[in-house]
Amino acid sequence: MEPQQEMEWNEAQKIPISVDLLVVAKRQLEFLAAVDRNRHLYDGPALERAIYRYNACWLPLLAKHYESQVFEGPLVVPLDCEWVWHCHRLNPVRYKSDCEELYGRVLDNYRVVSTVDRICGRQTEEIWNKLYPDEPYNADLIYVLPEDISERISRLEKYTKYDLISAAKRQSPFFYQVSRLHMKNDRFIKEAVARYKGFLYLIKKNKENGIKRFCVPTYDIDLIWHSHQLHPVSYCKDLNETLGKVLEHDDTDSDRTKGKKLDVGFSGTTKQWEFTFGTRYWKAGAMYRGNAPSPITSNPFSYSIPCKKVVSSTEYPQEISLPDRKVMEVLLEFIEVKNLPEGQEGDLCVLFSKSQPDAFFDAKRRLSILSESKQKQVASFQCEPNGELLFELMSYSSSKLCIKKSIKTLGSASFSMKDYLDPVSKLYAEKWMELVPSSGIISSKPLLLRVAISFTVPVPAPYKLEMTLSHPFSKNTCLFNLPGRSNAKSWKHVIDENGSRIISLQMRDLKDAKNVGSPGKEVVGLMKSGETRTLAEFMENGWSVLENLWSFHLPNKSTNDGHLFELTGAKMVKIFPGRKLDYELRHDGKQGKEIEYLTAVEFSIEEPYGKAVALLDLRSRRVTAKEKWMALPGIILAFIVSSTMKKEGYEGIIAESKDLKVNGRNEENERTVLNGKGLSCNVCSEDDGITNKSGLSSGGCGSGCGNAVASGGSGSCGAGCGNIIESGGCGGGCGGGCGGGCGGGCGGGCGNIIKSGGCGSCGGGCGGGCGNIIKSGGCGGGCGGGCGGDLMDSECGIDEHFNEELKCVNEGTVAA
Known part of the structure; x- marks a missing residue:
């Protein structure tokens, strides 16, 4: 950071927050996991019944408890009512107005605990049963018969007219985006809290300068923003003190198409953040993951099988010995280069690789430099949290012909993982690195490369x-x-x-x-x-x-x-x-x-x-x-x-x-x-039963099926390489490696090539190929992807992702 940018960041950290957001965020993740285990609450009759119970029972009980504590100890909110309450509070302006209209004050969660807090709810259930004898405290909402709940709600004396069904549907995908292991880590959440204050600071600056900008958070920021809103009284107080108003959280727009509101908003937020604070806005482990995968079943499994014994991680050590291995997600960008040698010609790029063998990252990949290409490119990949990342500043010809003499190494540097991850001290670094000049390269000043790198907390690897x-x-x-x-x-x-x-x-x-x-x-x-x-x-x-x-x-x-x-x-x-x-x-x-x-x-x-x-x-x-x-x-x-x-x-x-x-x-x-x-x-037909045959049969009572293979032949092609996505959408990595080329082929999975929008997973990279000029032999090194959740809580893509791999094959030949 420059002195002015550091001053801006320090000012942002002074924004007052009257709740412990680290504690609240971890509790929210636990609650969202509990709701996800009860997905009938996402839609359908169970959700409609929960909305009725929320209006008819929970809000009146909460208001009564808020006026005069109905018993000693906290209220324990039923899971279904808490889910609806959760979605209602995530529209803070509407929740505030509804509470004031219906009950004369904002109903906070003071002296209220979640069902996931494992506090006995016996006292709450007793008072609930007295007040609502026809509505059980622990209602069975899995097998709810469809009925016109809206009519029942309309007969209530007090109820919100906010569309809670739509609100729940919009919030249900959020858990998938924040459900990865690193999200629960204290260091990750602490950095997210600091970034949330920076996010609020940008909105404050826009308000002071009369700038109308639609700010879009990354998912780490969004998690903290949600956590703050779940304490409505504190949220209103803190935001009024900071912005002079309650900040809206509009989650009704989910169109991530390039050029649309979310995409434009994220691009604007990124530029403002990087100009104001001098650091990158993207963050490893906090970007949009794409849509949740298709569910296996819509019916929850009833776990009733008798377990013979618990399998520990050290079970059967005499059969196999597997090392405990960690993996982390990395985002990398090269921002600027200084003090280039006089007479330097050709385009510049940086080759990056690992200093030691890595089960997840064993390729040499290329990335452009923002100051040179004027295009933002961010590489996303996974690797083990050890060793060093090696950076080589390269000069190469822009000619379509790629020959040995067109490639020149100007200098190199290394980034030690251990300094940040043993133990975990910080998950982000942005600094000038002095390059060691290559033989024959003379420069009057030190050759400098500005590198931005972000990584997640290491988690167990597959x-x-x-x-x-x-x-x-x-x-x-x-x-x-x-x-x-x-x-x-x-x-x-x-x-x-x-x-x-x-x-x-x-x-x-x-x-x-x-x-x-x-x-x-x-x-x-x-x-x-x-x-x-x-x-x-x-x-x-x-x-x-x-x-x-x-x-x-x-x-x-x-x-x-x-x-x-x-x-x-x-x-x-x-x-x-x-x-x-x-x-x-x-x-x-x-x-x-x-x-x-x-x-x-x-x-x-x-x-x-x-x-x-x-x-x-x-x-x-x-x-x-x-x-x-x-x-x-x-x-x-x-x-x-x-x-x-x-x-x-x-x-x-x-x-x-x-x-x-x-x-x-x-x-x-x-x-x-x-x-x-x-x-x-x-x-077979229903009456045919099971036909027991030797071998694999493609015949049988009807047309055959077959669903497996014996083995892959030598030289066969794996699952193929990644695809190219120009904008929007979500790219997926490809596994299995890609064969092809003049013999050989390559191992590992290949990531995607993405210019903007969406998200791609990264693979192990691939090389191989043949000849001196290879246009398509390499595969993309994966991509980052997206950001944030909703509208100002919404997702979009990093403008320019890692879009090409450059791998040295032999004698300077390049697969580009």
Whole structure:
């Protein structure tokens, strides 16, 4: 910051806030999670009934308690009433006017606690039942019969005419945007509170200068703004003191199209923020994530299965050993360069990479410099929170021909992650970095590069494992004592991102099987010690996994909601076809490849609508597990499916049946059988029952389906590269890596190329390709995306995202 900008920031931090926003924000996140576990409150009869209860019961009780405390201790608000109250308060001007009109004062939340605070509500329930004997305190709102609630509300003596149904629908997507783990971190929230004060300061300056600007927050700021509004008396007092009025929070506009109100508002807010405070407005982990993924089910899961035992993170250390790894999101921008060598010609850019191997970021990527290109480009990517980021200032020819002599390195510098993350001290840095000149570069003054970088608090990283028969093994291979040459060929080796073997798997016939004509099966694992262990056995009704800790079997027909299999035991996990929830394909790519994937979804009291815990890529035999407890079961499941299909001679993708829908089962009559010899997928009538066949059958009672593959062939193309989005919308990353080029191909996922608007996820980058001039060999390094939630609480895109990757291949050849 320049002295004037630092003074402005310090003035902003003096804005008075009379509530502890850190505490309130964390409590709000917990409350929103509780509502999300009760999604019937988002729409329909349950929401309408909640609005009636809010007007008929809660507001009158709150007003009575506010005038004279009806009992000692706080009121405990029912969850449904609190949700409606929450949405009402997020229009602070309307809430204030409604309260004053109906009850003569603003009804605050003083001496009121949420149901998520786990405080006994017995006293509240007693007084509620006395006042409203026909309306139970804890109403069952899941199975509410439709009725004309509006008519009942209109007969009330006092009620708000504010459209609370629309308000609830607008607020329901907010939780998805703020539900990531780093949002709960104290350091992240403290920085968000400081940025919220900066946001208010900009609005104050606009008011003082008579400037009409529609200010749009990023999501960290929006979370704090919401938290402030949930204390209406304090909010009115604080905003009147700061702005001379109660600041409106209009959430009725959600159009993020480029050139529309939100896009223009965000661009204006960004420019004003960066001019006033001298820091970047974007923030890692606070940008728009795109629309929430499609739900697995509309009916909450009733968690009633008996758990055999709890699976800890250290369960089965003798089978596999997985390191605890962290990952963080990074946003990066190069703002300005100073003291360039005399006679410097050509365009400038910066190549950035990591100083050491990284499971999530192992490419060399290019980004323009704002002062040179006059276009804002922000790179978004994930990496491990260690080592250093390396920056190389490059001069290159603007010619379409890209040859060795057109590339020149001017200088380099490094940014240490440890200084900020061990321990976490600050999640943002913007500073001038002195570059070390390259050999032959002479400058009279130090060569300087202004760098802005933001990162999230590191969170547990997913585990990415792969089964292979012919992989270049690391030095850790010697830890295995493989059997004889002929037997070794039938082992599948499970490796991690670094190519180190974790375990080896093999499918065997059970020699003591009772049915000689159809012998049973078992999966054995080869440990690092050389010892073999039985990991799974085919039983009468399915597979027993890990000494009966898990059972892998067909779903119960009466409760089947589109999943193919169930993994039950310590937890309830359902296996769905295709990429679901967090793994959902987020761009308009070809959906036909969905047949290659299975998604493991955990259902629990905390996640009644399902939480994606693993993705099984059957073509490339990769497993991505979000948590350690799912890594080994996920590998075993993928191995069972791919091995049985491989045994029966099915290679590549099995053609989809016209009767098989990508997003789930076509009808309830579709059944899938996994037995000791093979995978059979048949479309049958209701009376046909389950057909048990060996191998994978595309026939059956109707047209066949098929939903998995044995293995990907060498040289095959993965999921493809990202797409190019000119404006708006939400780009999704692509996984699987992209092949192509003159042989070779590339690993890792490829991000998207986005110029403005929307949001893209980032992949691991890709390289490869061939020749000296490659126009499309590289893939985008991911993108940032969007901001904020509603109208002044709304989302839009960063003006210019990271739009191109530049990767050095060999001898100066560039894929651009």
